[in-house]
Amino acid sequence: MSDSQRTDADRIRTLLALEGDEIKANTRLFNADRYDAVKAVGEDVHERNRTRAREIKEDAIERLPELIHRTRNAVEENGGTVYVADDAADANRYIAEVAEAEAAETVVKSKSMTTEEIDLNEALEEGGLEIWETDLGEFVIQVAEEAPSHIVGPSLHKSREEITELFEREFDPDESLDSAQKLTAFAREFLGDRIDNAEVGITGANFVMAESGSIALVTNEGNARKCASIPDTHVAVAGIEKIIPSVAELEPFAELISRSATGQEIPQYLSLLTPPVDTPTIDFNRADEPGSGAGDEERDFHLVLIDNGRRAMRQDDDLRETLYCIRCGACANSCANFQSVGGHAFGGETYTGGIATGWEAGIEGNDVAEEFNDLCTGCSRCVNACPVKIDIPWINTVVRDRINRGKDPGFDDLLVDGLVPDEEESGTPLRKRFFGNFETVAKLGSATAPLSNAVASTGIARKAMESVLGIDARRDLPAFERTTLRDWAGERKSRVADPDRRVALYPDVYTNYVQTERGKAAVRVLEALGCEVVVPDVGGSGRAPLSQGMIATAEAKAADAASALLPYVEEGYDVVVVEPSDLAMFRREYEKLLPAETQAQLDEGSYEVLEYVYGLLENGADADAVPAGDGDGVAYHSHCQQRTLGLETYTETVLDRVGYDVLTSDVECCGMAGSFGYKSEYYDLSMDVGETLAEQFEPEVDDRTVVASGTSCMEQLDALLLPGTRHPVELLDPAGR
Amino acid sequence: MSEGGAVTGSVTEFRQSLSDLDTPTTVVPPDELGATLADVIEAPAVGAELPFDDLSLADAPVTLDPSPSQLRAAATGVTGSRMGIASLGTVAVESRADGDEFVGLYPSRHVVVIRASDIRTDLSEAFDWLRAEFAAGRRSFVLATGPSSTGDMGALVQGVHGPEEVHIVIIRDNE
Numbered sequence A: 001m002s003d004s005q006r007t008d009a010d011r012i013r014t015l016l017a018l019e020g021d022e023i024k025a026n027t028r029l030f031n032a033d034r035y036d037a038v039k040a041v042g043e044d045v046h047e048r049n050r051t052r053a054r055e056i057k058e059d060a061i062e063r064l065p066e067l068i069h070r071t072r073n074a075v076e077e078n079g080g081t082v083y084v085a086d087d088a089a090d091a092n093r094y095i096a097e098v099a100e101a102e103a104a105e106t107v108v109k110s111k112s113m114t115t116e117e118i119d120l121n122e123a124l125e126e127g128g129l130e131i132w133e134t135d136l137g138e139f140v141i142q143v144a145e146e147a148p149s150h151i152v153g154p155s156l157h158k159s160r161e162e163i164t165e166l167f168e169r170e171f172d173p174d175e176s177l178d179s180a181q182k183l184t185a186f187a188r189e190f191l192g193d194r195i196d197n198a199e200v201g202i203t204g205a206n207f208v209m210a211e212s213g214s215i216a217l218v219t220n221e222g223n224a225r226k227c228a229s230i231p232d233t234h235v236a237v238a239g240i241e242k243i244i245p246s247v248a249e250l251e252p253f254a255e256l257i258s259r260s261a262t263g264q265e266i267p268q269y270l271s272l273l274t275p276p277v278d279t280p281t282i283d284f285n286r287a288d289e290p291g292s293g294a295g296d297e298e299r300d301f302h303l304v305l306i307d308n309g310r311r312a313m314r315q316d317d318d319l320r321e322t323l324y325c326i327r328c329g330a331c332a333n334s335c336a337n338f339q340s341v342g343g344h345a346f347g348g349e350t351y352t353g354g355i356a357t358g359w360e361a362g363i364e365g366n367d368v369a370e371e372f373n374d375l376c377t378g379c380s381r382c383v384n385a386c387p388v389k390i391d392i393p394w395i396n397t398v399v400r401d402r403i404n405r406g407k408d409p410g411f412d413d414l415l416v417d418g419l420v421p422d423e424e425e426s427g428t429p430l431r432k433r434f435f436g437n438f439e440t441v442a443k444l445g446s447a448t449a450p451l452s453n454a455v456a457s458t459g460i461a462r463k464a465m466e467s468v469l470g471i472d473a474r475r476d477l478p479a480f481e482r483t484t485l486r487d488w489a490g491e492r493k494s495r496v497a498d499p500d501r502r503v504a505l506y507p508d509v510y511t512n513y514v515q516t517e518r519g520k521a522a523v524r525v526l527e528a529l530g531c532e533v534v535v536p537d538v539g540g541s542g543r544a545p546l547s548q549g550m551i552a553t554a555e556a557k558a559a560d561a562a563s564a565l566l567p568y569v570e571e572g573y574d575v576v577v578v579e580p581s582d583l584a585m586f587r588r589e590y591e592k593l594l595p596a597e598t599q600a601q602l603d604e605g606s607y608e609v610l611e612y613v614y615g616l617l618e619n620g621a622d623a624d625a626v627p628a629g630d631g632d633g634v635a636y637h638s639h640c641q642q643r644t645l646g647l648e649t650y651t652e653t654v655l656d657r658v659g660y661d662v663l664t665s666d667v668e669c670c671g672m673a674g675s676f677g678y679k680s681e682y683y684d685l686s687m688d689v690g691e692t693l694a695e696q697f698e699p700e701v702d703d704r705t706v707v708a709s710g711t712s713c714m715e716q717l718d719a720l721l722l723p724g725t726r727h728p729v730e731l732l733d734p735a736g737r
Numbered sequence B: 001m002s003e004g005g006a007v008t009g010s011v012t013e014f015r016q017s018l019s020d021l022d023t024p025t026t027v028v029p030p031d032e033l034g035a036t037l038a039d040v041i042e043a044p045a046v047g048a049e050l051p052f053d054d055l056s057l058a059d060a061p062v063t064l065d066p067s068p069s070q071l072r073a074a075a076t077g078v079t080g081s082r083m084g085i086a087s088l089g090t091v092a093v094e095s096r097a098d099g100d101e102f103v104g105l106y107p108s109r110h111v112v113v114i115r116a117s118d119i120r121t122d123l124s125e126a127f128d129w130l131r132a133e134f135a136a137g138r139r140s141f142v143l144a145t146g147p148s149s150t151g152d153m154g155a156l157v158q159g160v161h162g163p164e165e166v167h168i169v170i171i172r173d174n175e
């Protein structure tokens, strides 16, 4: 393990121990509530809102310069001021000037990630101002002098007991604050006094409406309302991307934001304010005069719109989507890795979770994004969670690719060059190229098996792999088969005289070289159901290099795979895929890697193997041709990308139809997928994530056969549970009858 | 009748949604508003005059135009609302010169008076209403749903910077 890998491993281990439990409990609760809330409103309605929200954002970012202009006109017409700040320093300077003009001593703030981004508090404190965060979570973080660990719940890594300890230490209250009620009451009073006495109130803005110069604020506590209305001067700070055309476009977001964030139908307070508001100013110095102290002060309003890298992101075809983000945190909550380590590992200077890579790369730079970018395995569980349909894994991949370039100079001289015949520029780290070129390794390993397996498992080899490639020695390695699936199939005569359908079974790298049994089972099952099956000569889908951020190599692989498979499609073959992550390549990622028409043709012609079996049975194939389940129990773990594509139900239905009693796992993911779990620094995290699934299946293993659709899931399960795991298609194999 | 002939949301559904939020409701005819308020108010109470021509807080046991110390000392704040959402139990509170915002935020009990005919079915109808209000130049509202709450202190607690309890008084339409 290199030094930096060791530091990462230590850091992750520490966070797992200190913050893991709270993060896990809270993010999983949000996530489960989100599923429930979506179901309650209806998937169709939710989907319509998402589509509409995305359209609005696409259009608004497209028209951003015009919308900024309209916002300025509207706010000024209302009597407020708009300032567009180029960067953090510019924004902070402006806000400090506003405070100075008000002769402010105390500033109260409502939670705002944008002010977190520009480090506003530090800047104002340097100028001698007293700043108080009034959102309770943010207040806890302020008192603890920590950074938020979650976009929506900044302090959700802290337990009630820790907060009690913190508050008692810092504030030395008269009575113990040993319950959530007491803590809340204490904070309410403490912050209430400060809000009443503050000269300036600062809020964020979840949305800015250009036509009327209004802002929308989403809160549950009511602190944003107080910060906006009690001090005479209100400063709202928002990224320029928060602008939408008018109140009419707010509707889908009002539907989506809380449901995605916390599973609420609507926040406690959705404020639509068009400042300066008509609410009278309040003067606590004239405490006994009616009419709020007959405050005769003018209300003052400043809208500070922050660029800080956003206009450049808008010009960047791959990062642009980041600007559609409404900061709901659903991508974090739906992420198995985030559920374990939280935002202190999975986050940058400001933003946390799946979309943090996009934000940090755009606002801070690739070096900040690099610190946590590898925690995204591309599992895609966040894709359906995101209310504006941002392709978060793609953003992570693009940034990874950019980070890769120029990392490992001098690598070209190394002997291992032959192992990595890829399209990458020199500089891509050796370790990434090793994983990215796993196909070459597999080819070689298979050609020299079983010797290669024996060598690879020796202590010396494992040590070398750990020190050169960072492959954790505690991990079992895949064992390569000497006879590949394609060799096996090539020697086989077709068993189907008059086929109903013709299938080109895609020999993904694992099925072809490692898990050949599941490939053979697939061939036999398809034949039994009346299909002619061929296993074409085609290489990897590009999944492995893509995972490492090696986009050029992935593109080349995609082009090769498509040109090898499409002739079959054109001749009327259906392409059937065993490994879900490869099918996901055809369906999702190839949109980014191939010409649209090619992608569409391959997508339409391809099926996941159990999806295909389901189709055959629906169309009259005889289920009796495969062994019956006889009521036996199955514990089934679908694959993350398969779930994102909505495919797991086919496996469930088929197994159910042939007579199995199916229990499906409902954890987000079983472990850090694929190559990630092999990396030394992520070993503990991978085990921690996998633990959840193991816990769910552990009580079942005596009564149920454990099956999983994905290679990495099987590997992870094999590492966690005895006995071993099988692919669902193996249960249907007539040879296993 | 509401603007544009919008379908009126049902009082029953509104009350059900509010009851899911642990928010009590009372339904009364217009002439019983004063007596009902006297019942649901915990003294001392402050209020912002109701935004309805035919209903007033003048005779209710509330202080209108309160001073800062009255605001802070009040146990109850009474405001009106011109729009409610049946499916959510939401009420719109307008930021007006009468100080609705403060009256609805400082006291630990917020009593909201709303007319049955102003209840909309769902958020989508509420947005029809909001658009019309914006067009008419009334552009600052809070859509409030239940009491303020937080989970930040390790358990769900009601009553943070806003009220701890909300009571909705629904005025039945004149037949």
Ligand code: SF4
Binding pocket: A151, A260, A324, A325, A326, A327, A328, A329, A330, A331, A332, A354, A355, A385, A386, A387, A388, A389, A390, A392
């Ligand atoms: S990327 Fe999507 S899911 Fe993640 S915070 Fe932004 S809007 Fe929410």
